[in-house]
Amino acid sequence: MATNPSPRTGGRIRNDEAHEAVLDATTALLESGGYGALTIEGVARRSGVAKSTIYRWWKTKGDLVMEAYTRTTAHRVPSPDTGTLTGDLTALLHDLYAIAHHPARAKALRGLMAEAQLDPAFAEPFRAWIETRREVLAEVYGRAAARGELAGDLDLAHATDLVYGPFWYRLLVGHAPLDPADAPAHAARIRTALTAREA
Structure with missing residues (x-):
């Protein structure tokens, strides 16, 4: 049975990696299911980053989604x-x-x-x-x-x-x-x- 990745915590490098993982997961979920279906819980599961950490870094789902898409569109x-x-x-x-x-x-x-x-x-x-x-x-x-x-x-x-x-x-x-x-x-x-x- 597959298990979810362990939540990432501690350290500057790990924080940076976790931040990127959350943004990647957010973009993937947005483009697979749409904004309405996207949840912080789903982002936490996909990224392996604790839900509490995500809530600490972003005030709202909208802030998270648009930061993720800002990065994504700058690349594309x-x-x-x-x-x-x-x-x-x-x-x-x-x-x-x-x-x-x-x-x-x-x-x-x-x-x-x-x-x-x-x-x-x-x-x-x-x-x-x-x-x-x-x-x-x-x-x-x-x-x-x-x-x-x-x-x-x-x-x-x-x-x-x-x-x-x-x-x-x-x-x-x-x-x-x-x-x-x-x-x-x-x-x-x-x-x-x-x-x-x-x-």
Whole structure:
């Protein structure tokens, strides 16, 4: 009969390992069952970290889930630095649209968005996660402005929405596909929209 791993306690290295184990378990459970089905008890069982430790490190389930997904998405959709605005947008969009190949991830994202609309307490950590993804584009646009590819007074919020707006709309509504092969064309159109006033 299989037994659960012993709870991990004590020591800086063990604490770091336990922290990573909890985040890994949280992402896995989120993408296999959704936010509603995820429990701290389930995370404790899967990670081998004591439930009391998890509660001590994270105030709420929402805080835990969004920290886990912040780390996960930073790995899956890293900040690109190809040397050109078009190259950066293409790389970012390609990684974003790759969710089409992972239905469980797409379902998890839809569930998180829905939960954020229904639960005001969850909305705060969700929006904090969204802000980390917007900051990636702020870095991209900042480098492009420094290279002279974009105007220094760019409307950063609108420019960011040009990328993430279509992504979320297609993910949630499903009226059009999210295809990584479309990334170069979409990136070119976004760049044209951002630089049109300078023509």
